[in-house]
Amino acid sequence: MTVPYRFEQTAMAAEVAARWGHLSAGEESGDAVAVAGRVMLARPQGRLAFAELRDSSGAVQLFALASATKDFDEFARLRLGDWVGARGEVVRTKRGELSVKVGEWVLLAEARRPFGDKWRGVTDVETRYRQREVDLWANPQSRTRLLMRSQLVRRMRERLWDRGFVEVETPILHPIPGGAHAHPFVTRHRALDADFYLRIAPELYLKRLVVGGFERVFEIGRLFRNEGLSPRHNPEFTTLELYQAYADYEDMMALVEELVADLALDLCGSTSISYQGRPLDLAPRWRRATMAELVEEATGLPLSVHTPRDELARAAGDLGVPVEPGWGSGKLLLEVYEKTAEPSLWEPVFVRDYPAEVSPLARRHRSDPELTERFEAVVAGRELANAFSELTDPDDQRTRFEEQAAQHEAGDEEAMVVDAEYLRALEHGLPPTGGLGIGIDRLAMLFADATNIREVITFPTMRPERLHGGDPEPAPGADPGSSEGD
């Protein structure tokens, strides 16, 4: 069966419903349309046949009569999943279903593989993730989530453009992995005979653009971290990073709460949303609290980066937080915070003033050099954003890099190394700058009420499928003698 190279569609299913919805049962409009889509239900009935045709806008019924429909017998044999284009008059059937009364029609694609249970669909999670094309048809929620994510990114872009930010693209192949504390993927460039790392953060390149005179830049793109998979972690994930010259982390807090609240309005219709059955109010102004304050709230202990290291280590041990010998007070405080305070946070909080020890790219706090002007936005107990007043001083940056490099030498493979290229850029002058990163996947999970990151990633990372000889298993019912290819 040959299929045409194109089909002239004149109306979407939703348009048919909107324009001819007024027809009463048994009424014929006299208007002809051409619709196209996938057969989701088929009800052949002797000299009559009905089919539900679904396109990206919705569904419309096809109504065929042996006396009026070309190739009626073939039409009555259409299978679930077949793609069809049909031309005919818009009518409402006697039983009240708005329909296209099919005159001519054409098969646009045959579904050789069965489409799953027509009522219960496909629920096997592996099939849903590995064969998303099947999931998207079988489960409307999957389609909705993907659309929601698309809208999220679109509205985010629009709101940033409105604020004067310029969207840029920076390299994904990095000669030195930097900008985050993470294991990179390594790859090899043959002609250059050099290793490259898939980026773990775009941060350093973006700040170089600020040095270059782009006072407000952002990038929405994929990051790659060579880590374990979990319901909240995918090896490749999407972030927004933005930099704003002349701004500090207080400005970034205002930006985050306004942006997230606006997006909630756009996507959920309200800043009061519900996540996993619990109400969550995203309206500004969000609570601001220092890490030390939250630790004291959670533990009752007045701990800070100035607590003597031994005392902090003992307190951590008492709280059941594992301690490693190389950790200073800053790392210890962070660990205690993450284990005791963070999980119990629900309403949005800006957790501010992170220890300098664990924030090598953030500027020291204006009132305490052991701290930085850094915050994380925690919503529903999860990190949603990370931001700081950027470290602009090349000398301090070199010092921080060297501290990181020492940790790297000491065995922390995720610690940074000295990035001379970046230091050279800073020496050309980076003005005071506020920087911000937001995990798009996490944000999408929040708005989609999803607990698994794979629900908001179209094709999540999976262990490679082993399909023999590179071919999938044969389609059930396919004639083994006539399969294409070899």
Place this chain on the structure above:
RNA sequence: GCGCCUCUAGCUCAACGGCAGAGCAACGGACUCUUAAUCCGCAGGUUCGGGGUUCAAAUCCCCGGAGGCGCACCA
């Protein structure tokens, strides 16, 4: 990496030591207004793979595979 759970027809699931089943899909047929159409008929299986226990294994045990959840990792 560790722990728990899961894997049965194309899909969704039952059978839980005693003949592998149902609904839907498919296939053949009936039906001129269906709505998960209905009715009749037919077919569909390496019960994830391998090994073991047993008169008898989808079921119990061991090894392996795939997946889920949790933990660890993830500033």
